[in-house]
Amino acid sequence: MAKILIIDDEPSIRSTLAGILEDEGHRTVVCESGEEALAQFARDEFDLALLDLWLPGIDGLSVLERIRGAAAPPVIVISGHGNIDTAVRATRLGAYDFLEKPLSLERVLLTVNHAISDRRLREQVRDLRRQISLEELLIGDSDPMRRLDQQIRSAAPSNSRVLITGENGSGKEIVARTLHRLSTRAEAPFIDVNCAAIPEELIESELFGHRKGAFTGAIDDRKGKFELADGGTLFLDEIGDMSLKTQAKVLRVLQEQTFQRVGGQQTIKVDVRVLAATNKDLEQEIAAGSFRSDLYYRLNVIPIEVPPLRTHASDIAQLAEHFLRRFAAETGAPRKKLSAGAIAKLKGYGWPGNVRELRNVIERLAILLPGDTIEPDDIQLGARADVATSIPHNLTLREARDEFEKRYILSRLKELAGNVSRTAEVLGVERSNLYRKLHAYGIRVERN
Ligand SMILES: Nc1ncnc2c1ncn2[C@@H]1O[C@H](COP(=O)(O)OP(=O)(O)OP(=O)(O)O)[C@@H](O)[C@H]1O
Ligand SMILES: [Mg+2]
Structure with a gap:
């Protein structure tokens, strides 16, 4: 009626x-x-x-x-x-x-x-x-994605900790958000902390909060992420980048479910489900002494591995359509189509930056291409040949890989006038991750 x-x-x-x-x-x-x-x-x-x-x-x-x-x-x-x-x-x-x-x-x-x-x-x-905003929809019905979906569905309601692993840009964060959305805590907050992006001296206050005057700059009492996530889910992203000192503190919270704010006396009790993610091989980090094995076992109650895009290339067309639809909806512009040849080209590529790289490629095409059909020649993928040539032939694989990575980052950075955020976008890595690499390779950023 x-x-x-x-x-x-x-x-x-x-x-x-x-x-x-x-x-x-x-x-x-x-x-x-x-x-x-x-x-x-x-x-x-x-x-x-x-x-x-x-x-x-x-x-x-x-x-x-x-x-x-x-x-x-x-x-x-x-x-x-x-x-x-x-x-x-x-x-x-x-x-x-x-x-x-x-x-x-x-x-x-x-x-x-x-x-x-x-x-x-x-x-x-x-x-x-x-x-669910489109942003949070996990697309794909290939076997690996179905398995992932099943794992998510069985892990979500259980309240157990989940350790999500997978390459850069493969969808770890989406998986974490989906776990929360399908859990009994869905109505409570989902709080994420990017452990790699927060400077070491601030991470404790970020996680546990602080009392006024606990350190210079602590002008007020502040709740930390553990408190904000009370009743809900705390997502510790890039957990492999957490310092050993912070790892010890996080371990204690996981054992006792209680903590104190920085500079505080009072013991705070919270009910928080912890999800963690990393693109590092934590067992290797443990062997190298940079990750605590006791924390690893606490976090890794249910392991979920997000497959790299190259192992579910049959989802590429569907993912690309999904992103085209999303950008059209966001911008109000008509939705572009991919020609059969264009889809074939996308499927034939290796996607080292995984779904994020695909999303970035599609986003560029959606915004920059004047026509309404995307043809193979419109699509530029991956490394330019000139970057790879002239790498010396006496290097180990690891050295060669690092050399290539360094040159590749440099060339993209140059193309983008030294803009680190944009370069990170284009390369499909987190900004903090790119900063670490720049630092490791001794690349100084000069903005043009
Ligand atoms: N299966 C999927 N369906 C739809 N979108 C996806 C899928 N997987 C990833 N994405 C999208 O790709 C982008 C990267 O995903 P996400 O941030 O979850 O990756 P990540 O594994 O956390 O990456 P990083 O290791 O760099 O932090 C996001 O925009 C996300 O929405
Ligand atoms: Mg992530």
Whole structure:
């Protein structure tokens, strides 16, 4: 049942329309002028309006113009016979559809039903969007992605800690968010901490909070991420980059579920589910002495490994479509298509930066390409040949790889005028990660 406003100056049309719509189970309100209609719109909410364009006083087009906006119901305009021009103008002003006089009652009902179900769909879409933004949808129905989906579904409700591993850009963060969304804690906060991005001297305060005056700059009491996540989920991202000192503190919280703020005496108890992620091989880090094995075992109750994109290349077309749809929705621009050749080219590439790299490639094409179909030649993938040539031949694989990485980063950085954030985007790595590499390779950044 819908609530419909009927605006027409002819009494016979008002009563006929009201009659057939009420027979269909709808509720109707009638008015005979634009002025009256505007007053009704201001007073009440309607699911739909039928609006005659020819009205004495404020005419239909002006009514349409004034009620335009997100909250307005769909409006079906009624135009006099042979007045198609006005009807077209009305659709430009946002009218849902138009009906021509003399009215065919069958067409009235059909159009009304369409408009109503359209509006319902829109509302449903909006509600769904609210529940999961497209940003958080895990795309892919290849075997590896199905397995991942199953692992997520069985781990999510369990409250156990999960250690998510996988290469850069493979989707670890999305997996963490999905675990939270499908858990019993979904209504409580999801708090993430990027352990690599926070300077060592601040990480404790970031995690545990601090008391006013605990250190220079602590001008107020502050809650840490553990407290903010109380009742919900705390996502420790890039856990492999956490210092041994912080690891010891985190271990203690996991053992005792209690902690103190920096500079505080009071013991704080929280109920937090911890998810962690890393692209490092933690067993190797343990062997190298840079990760605590006791923390590793505490975090790694349920291991989930996110597959690199090259192992589920059959999802590439679907992922690319998903990103095209997303960017079109975000920018309001028409959605571009990929030609068969373009899809083949995307599938043939190795994607060292995984889904993030794919997303970046698609985003660039969506924004920069003028046409509406993406052809193979529009797509530029991966390393430029010139970077790889001239690497000396007396290096170990590791040295050669580092040398290549260094040169490649340098060349992209140069292309992007020394902009580290953009370079990180394009390379599909976290900014903090890129900074570490720049530091390791002794690359000094000069912005042009
Ligand atoms: N299966 C997927 N479906 C849809 N989008 C995905 C999928 N996997 C990854 N993405 C998208 O790719 C990008 C990178 O994913 P995410 O940030 O989760 O990767 P990550 O493994 O945490 O990377 P890093 O190691 O660099 O932190 C994000 O924009 C994410 O939305
Ligand atoms: Mg991540």
